[in-house]
Amino acid sequence: xxxxxxxxxxxICVGDIHGYLTKLLNLxxxxxxxxxxxxxxxxxxxxxxxxxxxxPDTRKVIDFLITLPKRYxxxxxxxxxxxxxxxxxxxxxxxxGEFEAKETWMEYADNEEREGWYKGEGYEKMHLQGRRWGGWxxxxxxxxxxxxxxxxxxxxxxxxxxxxxxxxxxxxxKAVPEAHKKFLADMVWVHEExxxxxxxxxxxxxCKLIAVHAGLERGKNVREQLEFLKAKDxxxxxxxxxxxxxxxxxxxxxxxxxxxxxxxxxx
Numbered sequence: 001x002x003x004x005x006x007x008x009x010x011x012i013c014v015g016d017i018h019g020y021l022t023k024l025l026n027l028x029x030x031x032x033x034x035x036x037x038x039x040x041x042x043x044x045x046x047x048x049x050x051x052x053x054x055x056p057d058t059r060k061v062i063d064f065l066i067t068l069p070k071r072y073x074x075x076x077x078x079x080x081x082x083x084x085x086x087x088x089x090x091x092x093x094x095x096x097g098e099f100e101a102k103e104t105w106m107e108y109a110d111n112e113e114r115e116g117w118y119k120g121e122g123y124e125k126m127h128l129q130g131r132r133w134g135g136w137x138x139x140x141x142x143x144x145x146x147x148x149x150x151x152x153x154x155x156x157x158x159x160x161x162x163x164x165x166x167x168x169x170x171x172x173x174k175a176v177p178e179a180h181k182k183f184l185a186d187m188v189w190v191h192e193e194x195x196x197x198x199x200x201x202x203x204x205x206x207c208k209l210i211a212v213h214a215g216l217e218r219g220k221n222v223r224e225q226l227e228f229l230k231a232k233d234x235x236x237x238x239x240x241x242x243x244x245x246x247x248x249x250x251x252x253x254x255x256x257x258x259x260x261x262x263x264x265x266x267x
Contacts, residue, residue, distance in 0.1 A: 008197030008204060010039040013046045013211065016082065019055025019158055024064065042074050046191055049082025049213035049242070052159045054150065059162040062180050081187035082213040083129070083243035086234075087154055090130025092173050093122070094185040095234040104128040104237040114138055115153050121170035128237045134160075134168050189213075189242065190229035213242045 012031060017024050032040055051065065052058040068077050081089075089095050105112075105128050118126070118134035133154045142149050150167075151157030157167035163175040193209040210216065216225050217240055229241055 009195075010035055010043040011046070011193060011196050011209065012040075012043050013048060015048050016050040017047075017055075017061055018050055018084070019052055019058040019061055019162065021055070021057035021060045021064065023055075024061060040075075041072060044076040044078065044193055045072075046078040046193070046209075046211050047080060048211060049080040049187070050084045051079075051082070052088050052156070053084045054155045054158060056158050057162055058159040059180070062183055066179060066183055078191045078211070079183070079187045080191060080211060080213050081184075081189055081242060083239070084133075084154055084156075085184060085187060086239065086242055087127075087129035087133035088156070088159065089181075089184040089187075090127035090234075091118070091134045092130075092176050092181060092184065093126075094181050095127055095130075096185075096232065097235055104235070105131070107237050118168060120168065122173065127234060134172075136168055188230075189232055189239065190226060192226070214240070214244045216241060217244065 012035075014027065035043070045068070047065065051061050055061075065077075065079065068075070086095070108128060114137070115132055116136035116138055117123075117128075117131040119131075120134075123131060133152055133156050135152045137149050137151070137153050140148055149155060151160070152167070160167040160169065160172055163172055165171040165175050189212070191209075191211045193211065195206050196209040197204050197206055210226070212229065216222060225241065229239075
């Protein structure tokens with residue numbers, strides 16, 4: 001809804017954080033200083049996922065995020081799952097259900113040796129993406145990104161290290177606090193926000209915002225996709241809407257960590 005003065009409300013969307021606490025704190029400080037206090041303090045804040053991996057501070061990033069609802073009680077906070085968070089949750093066992101090999105592995109089994117899937121304690125009923133996340137990829141260099149891999153195909157080594165354990169260790173399952181496991185378990189796969197204003201050449205338009213980490217798939221019924229994402233059915237080997245690069249609408253050409261977009265009229 002718009003306010004009595006017909007001023008479009010602020011909606012904040014924060015992109016991939018990837019374990020970079022300093023960048024996240026700087027972004028949050030900039031938002032507080034650049035947005036009108038009343039608008040900022042009542043804004044829906046939609047985090048678009050990928051809180052972990054690559055950067056050194058995954059544990060501290062999650063510590064910060066879980067404090068926001070108490071610190072900013074008039075804001076609405078939405079924490080979407082990214083593919084990295086989904087895989088992290090799969091490794092520590094917070095995805096709903098059990099995942100037998102025949103259900104979630106076999107479609108991608110040809111990649112197991114190359115990607116070095118995790119085969120330690122508890123792997124037998126672990127989701128495929130959890131095994132990929134905690135594994136050791138044989139290649140040291142990621143040619144697509146032009147940088148070295150950090151442990152696994154997901155660059156998960158810094159996440160393990162942020163909890164004080166070695167990459168690929170089953171000890172992570174004990175080291176992750178229950179509050180962090182709850183955060184991973186409670187993340188949503190999609191969020192719909194009504195009456196979001198965007199500026200166009202024709203003027204301000206009122207739209208429905210559908211927020212998904214990667215995007216909705218092209219060529220598939222939108223309503224059916226939304227129902228699937230709301231159900232959070234993890235019995236599939238891969239959730240394309242969380243991880244797809246080729247099959248989703250309007251995927252950005254680059255992957256920028258700790259990004260933000262906000263809609264606030266003239267802001």
